[in-house]
Amino acid sequence: MQDGNDKKDGTEAVKGTQTLMRALDIMDEVIDGPIRAADLARKLGMSKTTAHRLVQALKSRNYLSVTRDGFALGPKLLQLGVLATEQIDYVRVARPFMELLSDRTGFCVFVGKREGDWSRHLDRVTGTQRLRVATAPGDRRPVAETGLGKALLLDEDEASWERLYGEAKDGKVTPAQIQAYVVEMRGHKARGEVLHDSELGDGVRSIAVPIRDAKGQICIAISIASAAHYLTDDLRDGLAEQVMRSAEQISAAVGYAGPR
Amino acid sequence: MQDGNDKKDGTEAVKGTQTLMRALDIMDEVIDGPIRAADLARKLGMSKTTAHRLVQALKSRNYLSVTRDGFALGPKLLQLGVLATEQIDYVRVARPFMELLSDRTGFCVFVGKREGDWSRHLDRVTGTQRLRVATAPGDRRPVAETGLGKALLLDEDEASWERLYGEAKDGKVTPAQIQAYVVEMRGHKARGEVLHDSELGDGVRSIAVPIRDAKGQICIAISIASAAHYLTDDLRDGLAEQVMRSAEQISAAVGYAGPR
DNA sequence: CGGGGCGTTCCATATAGAGGAAAGCGTATC
């Protein structure tokens, strides 16, 4: 967080663009629902004249539309939204955050997406630790039995968890095992984070968190992984916190605006 | 087409917003895919400095993102796109165009959307003619057997046409009838317009055309309707032309950007 | 090494945009 180009606070960033910035401020206000020009002027501390001029300009370009109770988001945004969806590359967006997370924690970092009943590894950043987890981009595993996969499932209902777990185990599961799995998933869901110990007996442990797109849907997931030996219980909370923060940042970067 | 707020040509509209307009021009260029700042300056006839400043400003607000080969649409647009989708009210957008169409043709104008295997009438404008078609907003009919419904089906495959037609007729159809229906629908699809004579024996005839959203999908349909007595064969082409033009305008107004 | 492309910074200038004032309009209030 020591680099200076944060824009958390909001307003000052590039100088020499007052008009543009004010117009974009207007867009931000309109996000919260239709609003009248006079209210915009008040809220944003500009004259009615200015608000009016900007609003008219945005309307003329279809960024805003006029409704009975003020200005609302316009049709141009529908078009841009669809095109942006096509242009955005989740992996590329996630990359810098993965590197940051790896730098801070030292662990390997992975991202993956769901493909039907499978989880596909899309990218990884090898950490600084000697021990590396071997899973390579492109690998596919049953979605119910990896940390990344379980994070991708957090929005599913319990029936799906049961089905996918059963299928991952090829049907060789007892009702008690299924029940235990569901209980475990409930816990993950409640915390918004998955702690997973590999069932392959290789002692690999991972912490995975889902990433949400602009629609609020889980689109990919991020995880850190290492030997359980390194990823110890007392480190767990701190690390989980960091992974979740990274996930939140990536979610924001792909357009997620928080639960609404 | 005599109203003056067209913006086909492009640039001049509201004065006193050069900066904003230039920034939006940049957005329009970026729509066509990633582009570098220097190219933007050339294409839009501004100095590199200006292009740079605007692009940085847009990036700082996440309207643009940086990629290997230039600037691309940013994540903010994903968010705005989703929200705009929620805020948009197709009926309200369509209303003025419906009134215009009714004024010009004198016929009743309807819009409706698909609900599963049904077609739901959403709004209507009563024309100037004495004869009025009684279908009221809220009415629901099998999607395969109304003009509006058939327009909503133009993107479906032939298997769906067969199924829906069969279900609308409650299974009481001969293979020959089904075949005739499919052939008829093929014709409608090719022309992008549906001419429909009511099967209720009330002599009602309609011309319906689909309206597309930003994703290119058919979201609603518009139709004009009257007694076959008024909506005669020699009027048909001219009227169909007008309905299609209205549909195109509404499509554009809800974000449709043409086939891509 | 030198040339051409790009992104970025600096600065003096003109001009674009801010905001006050006031005119239309529609809707509430009495």
Next chain:
DNA sequence: GATACGCTTTCCTCTATATGGAACGCCCCG
């Protein structure tokens, strides 16, 4: 029906703002 309020819209003046030229650092290519 008269008066008042709030919103939109237009006009106009002045200066803060955005502009573009010049110049720098960087990378790639020949």
